[in-house]
Amino acid sequence: MFLFLLQCLVIIAEQPISGYQHHYPPHHSLQTDRAALLAFKKTISSDPYSVLSNWNEVTQVCNFTGVRCNTKRHRVTKLILRNAELVGMLSPLIANLTRLRVLKLVNNNFSGIIPPEFSSLQHLSLLWLEGEQFGRPDTRFLLSSYQTCLREIPTEIGNCPGIWNLALYNNQLTGEIPFSIINASLMFNLDVEYNHLKGELPSEIAANLPELLYLHLSYNNMVSHDNNSNLVPFFTALKNCTILDELELAGMELGGKLPSSIGQLVGSLTSLLLQENRIAGSIPPTLVNLTRLTVLNLTYNFLSGTIPAEISQLSYLEQLFLSHNFFTGSIPVAMGQFRHLGLLDLSNNRLSGEIPKSLGDLIQLNFMFLNHNLLTGAIPPSLGQCEDLSKLDLSYNNLTGNIPPEITSLREIRIFLNLSNNHLEGTLPIELSKLENVQEIDLSSNNLTGIVFPQISSCIALRLINLSHNFLRGQLPETLGDLKNLEAFDVSGNLLSGTIPTSLNKIHTLTFLNLSCNNFAGTIPSGGIFDSVTNLSFLHNWELCGSVPGIPSCHRKNNFFHVRAYLITFFIVIFVTVFIAAICCVIGCRRLKTIISVGNVETETKSPPELIHNFPRITYKELSEATGGFDEQRLVGSGSYGRVYKGILPDGTPVAVKVLHLQTGNSTKSFIRECQVLKRIRHRNLIRIITACSLPDFKALVLPYMANGSLDSRLYPHSGTSLASGSSDLSLIQRVNICSDIAEGMAYLHHHSPVRVIHCDLKPSNVLLNDDMTALVADFGIARLVMTAGAGNAGVVENMGSSTANMLCGSIGYIAPGTDFSFLLI
Ligand SMILES: *[C@@H]1O[C@H](CO)[C@@H](O)[C@H](O)[C@H]1NC(C)=O
Ligand SMILES: *[C@@H]1O[C@H](CO)[C@@H](O)[C@H](O)[C@H]1NC(C)=O
Ligand SMILES: *[C@@H]1O[C@H](CO)[C@@H](O)[C@H](O)[C@H]1NC(C)=O
Ligand SMILES: *[C@@H]1O[C@H](CO)[C@@H](O)[C@H](O)[C@H]1NC(C)=O
Ligand SMILES: *[C@@H]1O[C@H](CO)[C@@H](O)[C@H](O)[C@H]1NC(C)=O
Ligand SMILES: *[C@@H]1O[C@H](CO)[C@@H](O)[C@H](O)[C@H]1NC(C)=O
Ligand SMILES: *[C@@H]1O[C@H](CO)[C@@H](O)[C@H](O)[C@H]1NC(C)=O
Ligand SMILES: *[C@@H]1O[C@H](CO)[C@@H](O)[C@H](O)[C@H]1NC(C)=O
Ligand SMILES: *[C@@H]1O[C@H](CO)[C@@H](O)[C@H](O)[C@H]1NC(C)=O
Ligand SMILES: *[C@@H]1O[C@H](CO)[C@@H](O)[C@H](O)[C@H]1NC(C)=O
Ligand SMILES: *[C@@H]1O[C@H](CO)[C@@H](O)[C@H](O)[C@H]1NC(C)=O
Ligand SMILES: *[C@@H]1O[C@H](CO)[C@@H](O)[C@H](O)[C@H]1NC(C)=O
Numbered sequence: 088m089f090l091f092l093l094q095c096l097v098i099i100a101e102q103p104i105s106g107y108q109h110h111y112p113p114h115h116s117l118q119t120d121r122a123a124l125l126a127f128k129k130t131i132s133s134d135p136y137s138v139l140s141n142w143n144e145v146t147q148v149c150n151f152t153g154v155r156c157n158t159k160r161h162r163v164t165k166l167i168l169r170n171a172e173l174v175g176m177l178s179p180l181i182a183n184l185t186r187l188r189v190l191k192l193v194n195n196n197f198s199g200i201i202p203p204e205f206s207s208l209q210h211l212s213l214l215w216l217e218g219e220q221f222g223r224p225d226t227r228f229l230l231s232s233y234q235t236c237l238r239e240i241p242t243e244i245g246n247c248p249g250i251w252n253l254a255l256y257n258n259q260l261t262g263e264i265p266f267s268i269i270n271a272s273l274m275f276n277l278d279v280e281y282n283h284l285k286g287e288l289p290s291e292i293a294a295n296l297p298e299l300l301y302l303h304l305s306y307n308n309m310v311s312h313d314n315n316s317n318l319v320p321f322f323t324a325l326k327n328c329t330i331l332d333e334l335e336l337a338g339m340e341l342g343g344k345l346p347s348s349i350g351q352l353v354g355s356l357t358s359l360l361l362q363e364n365r366i367a368g369s370i371p372p373t374l375v376n377l378t379r380l381t382v383l384n385l386t387y388n389f390l391s392g393t394i395p396a397e398i399s400q401l402s403y404l405e406q407l408f409l410s411h412n413f414f415t416g417s418i419p420v421a422m423g424q425f426r427h428l429g430l431l432d433l434s435n436n437r438l439s440g441e442i443p444k445s446l447g448d449l450i451q452l453n454f455m456f457l458n459h460n461l462l463t464g465a466i467p468p469s470l471g472q473c474e475d476l477s478k479l480d481l482s483y484n485n486l487t488g489n490i491p492p493e494i495t496s497l498r499e500i501r502i503f504l505n506l507s508n509n510h511l512e513g514t515l516p517i518e519l520s521k522l523e524n525v526q527e528i529d530l531s532s533n534n535l536t537g538i539v540f541p542q543i544s545s546c547i548a549l550r551l552i553n554l555s556h557n558f559l560r561g562q563l564p565e566t567l568g569d570l571k572n573l574e575a576f577d578v579s580g581n582l583l584s585g586t587i588p589t590s591l592n593k594i595h596t597l598t599f600l601n602l603s604c605n606n607f608a609g610t611i612p613s614g615g616i617f618d619s620v621t622n623l624s625f626l627h628n629w630e631l632c633g634s635v636p637g638i639p640s641c642h643r644k645n646n647f648f649h650v651r652a653y654l655i656t657f658f659i660v661i662f663v664t665v666f667i668a669a670i671c672c673v674i675g676c677r678r679l680k681t682i683i684s685v686g687n688v689e690t691e692t693k694s695p696p697e698l699i700h701n702f703p704r705i706t707y708k709e710l711s712e713a714t715g716g717f718d719e720q721r722l723v724g725s726g727s728y729g730r731v732y733k734g735i736l737p738d739g740t741p742v743a744v745k746v747l748h749l750q751t752g753n754s755t756k757s758f759i760r761e762c763q764v765l766k767r768i769r770h771r772n773l774i775r776i777i778t779a780c781s782l783p784d785f786k787a788l789v790l791p792y793m794a795n796g797s798l799d800s801r802l803y804p805h806s807g808t809s810l811a812s813g814s815s816d817l818s819l820i821q822r823v824n825i826c827s828d829i830a831e832g833m834a835y836l837h838h839h840s841p842v843r844v845i846h847c848d849l850k851p852s853n854v855l856l857n858d859d860m861t862a863l864v865a866d867f868g869i870a871r872l873v874m875t876a877g878a879g880n881a882g883v884v885e886n887m888g889s890s891t892a893n894m895l896c897g898s899i900g901y902i903a904p905g906t907d908f909s910f911l912l913i
Pocket of ligand 5: 294295297323324327
């Protein structure tokens with residue numbers, strides 16, 4: 088705006104100002120202007136862009152780069168050289184351009200002095216020498232005859248009463264602003280910022296330049312009156328500047344108090360910049376008279392007292408900087424009344440109390456800085472109404488309570504959210520994930536709990552996450568890897584555990600990582616950021632290992648041994664437990680069995696009819712009919728104890744009838760009893776005895792018929808009498824299952840059956856396979872039957888189970904070839 092205005096004024100300046108119209112002196116012409124410009128060119132030592140290359144004897148003067156003539160092309164009126172990086176000094180002969188109205192040298196490297204000969208430029212209205220080095224001694228210049236000249240604004244400038252725009256900012260000028268400048272009574276812009284000008288604030292000059300619109304004196308070495316202690320004279324003098332719009336006095340270490348006379352600058356001032364001074368005292372209530380103020384900057388002063396609530400009457404205020412002072416008391420509730428406030432900086436004061444809810448009414452606010460105060464209480468949820476916020480800094484206060492979920496109405500928040508160094512509690516609100524535009528979130532040094540939720544990855548613009556020094560728990564989500572713009576990630580000083588998410592190595596922008604002081608475990612991932620970090624990123628995580636220098640490395644071998652040792656221990660424990668359990672079980676069962684079997688035997692002996700009743704009765708005749716009269720055609724097998732025939736009972740049940748060889752005299756009674764006992768043995772891997780038939784010279788067992796025959800026939804399928812045996816069709820799985828079935832059946836016989844039975848004749852031909860290939864052990868207890876039948880000595884039978892001598896009964900004599908079932912697994 089300001090520059091635009093100046094441009095307009097430059098255009099205006101091109102037009103002759105009636106008050107300063109002169110007749111051209113006849114001896115002055117374009118030729119003298121050419122001579123002056125060529126002399127100007129001679130003092131330029133460097134012209135990197137050759138902007139002055141057409142400044143020669145041939146080209147028309149008015150066509151010289153940067154040169155403008157009046158409409159009749161009689162005379163040179165403007166010389167404008169911007170950003171040409173010309174190095175050299177400003178020739179005094181430029182004073183021969185007597186019709187010059189605008190001299191604008193911006194961002195070159197002119198040095199030396201502003202030649203006093205300017206005073207002859209009666210028509211000069213705009214002198215704009217910005218970003219030059221005027222005031223800096225030029226070595227060549229010092230050798231010249233001008234070496235005694237001051238590097239100051241020449242007093243002779245007062246001879247140019249037409250100057251209305253004097254812009255000398257960003258030079259190296261020293262000395263005071265010459266009082267003669269008041270001759271330029273039309274001066275509207277006096278801008279001497281960023282020089283080394285000295286002396287008291289130019290109160291007299293200001294008082295005599297009533298047309299001043301802009302007075303920019305910032306960043307010089309001026310002081311206030313009375314040995315830098317009194318601002319009153321200056322502000323009083325400004326009373327005459329009734330249209331003053333911008334007053335800038337920043338960065339000068341000005342002392343004194345803000346006078347109440349500031350209220351006299353009534354009605355015109357829009358910008359008051361007094362930052363970086365030593366202004367003490369409080370804000371005078373008369374400040375509210377500056378009703379048109381849009382920018383008030385009092386940052387970095389020694390101001391104290393409370394912030395007057397009246398300040399809120401500055402209804403046009405757009406930027407309010409009060410930070411880095413000593414303001415106390417609370418933030419006035421009335422502050423919510425600003426209608427156009429875009430920036431509120433109250434940081435670095437001693438403000439206490441709660442954040443007023445009314446701040447939520449500042450709906451145009453872009454920046455809110457309340458950090459570094461003594462504010463207490465909760466964050467008002469109403470702040471969520473400030474939807475245009477792009478920076479919110481509430482850090483370094485004593486704020487308590489939860490982070491209000493409403494804060495996430497700040498969806499547009501683009502730059503940062505800083506709530507760090509407070510006493511905020513509660514979980515990390517999941518609503519934070521709605522802040523899609525926020526670039527930096529700093530919630531560090533609070534009392535926040537809960538987890539880092541995976542939805543954080545929705546905040547795709549995030550460049551910095553600082554959640555350090557809280558009480559966050561759990562595992563970091565893998566989704567962090569989706570934050571493609573992340574540059575810094577700090578979760579140090581929490582209670583986080585689990586492994587470090589590998590996905591972090593996908594973020595190419597990540598350059599800072601701090602996971603220190605947590606309970607992370609496992610291996611530090613590799614790739615990406617993990618290849619460049621040092622152990623400083625992982626301090627105090629005792630369970631971490633990896634290839635980062637300073638972190639214990641995860642020796643794979645050690646780890647493997649560790650795991651193996653662990654597994655071995657595990658299995659030993661399991662084994663021992665099972666073993667002990669088995670022993671207990673065996674002992675327990677044995678006791679139980681003896682009790683039961685003793686009881687049973689007693690009941691059996693006492694009531695045999697009952698038991699017989701449990702047996703389906705079958706007669707020799709029926710058996711004979713079922714087997715076709717023990718037809719050789721029906722013979723399905725024979726063994727040491729007898730022959731087996733296939734038969735069909737009258738009810739259609741297929742059965743196997745085992746007819747026992749009997750050696751000597753027999754006892755039907757004891758045979759039946761043994762059958763009774765054996766019949767009680769029920770196990771899915773033992774052939775069930777359906778019934779028995781006992782005659783003095785004929786004893787047979789009726790068993791279920793097994794369709795798949797014996798294991799022997801499956802292992803060695805014969806074709807007729809030929810010894811050329813075909814190969815077995817049993818799969819490995821089937822073989823394993825068969826082994827397991829046999830073992831289970833035997834284990835039952837040995838340990839769990841009501842009577843102890845030693846098979847004595849276990850061999851493939853005694854293992855039968857049913858329809859679904861389950862193996863059933865047959866012929867167990869035959870030895871008992873034969874013995875009882877043969878010896879007729881019940882006493883022997885009774886003792887058989889408990890006699891260790893009998894444990895090997897039959898084994899030696901009857902071990903059949905192939906009884907070693909390991910062949911099943913070949
Ligand atoms: C500048 O003007 C003066 C008279 O006003 C004249 O004597 C002098 O030669 C001029 N110098 C140049 C370089 O034109
Ligand atoms: C000077 O500029 C004008 C208009 O820009 C042009 O018409 C004229 O030819 C130029 N003269 C020379 C000598 O370059
Ligand atoms: C301008 O001049 C100063 C001193 O003469 C020198 O230090 C500086 O580098 C120059 N700047 C440029 C851009 O040439
Ligand atoms: C101010 O201008 C008047 C005439 O316009 C002149 O006499 C006087 O010397 C000038 N003052 C200074 C300080 O140059
Ligand atoms: C203010 O300006 C008036 C004339 O406009 C002048 O008489 C008066 O002295 C000036 N005040 C100061 C403090 O210079
Ligand atoms: C100005 O103040 C400084 C310190 O603030 C002091 O040393 C100096 O004597 C004072 N000068 C006068 C003239 O009071
Ligand atoms: C400035 O404000 C004060 C009160 O703060 C008031 O008394 C005074 O009249 C105001 N001055 C002007 C010129 O309005
Ligand atoms: C206000 O002062 C601060 C501190 O010097 C500065 O950073 C900021 O840019 C100033 N604002 C304006 C608008 O001058
Ligand atoms: C703010 O917190 C600090 C540290 O916890 C404490 O010393 C101070 O007294 C608190 N101030 C207020 C106003 O609560
Ligand atoms: C708050 O956090 C933001 C973003 O990280 C940072 O730019 C700002 O300087 C922090 N504020 C303070 C007072 O440290
Ligand atoms: C995070 O915050 C802590 C404490 O508030 C601070 O010490 C640390 O430097 C911050 N980390 C980053 C990366 O800004
Ligand atoms: C925050 O945590 C600190 C440290 O554990 C504790 O001293 C303090 O009382 C907690 N503050 C609140 C408000 O919970």
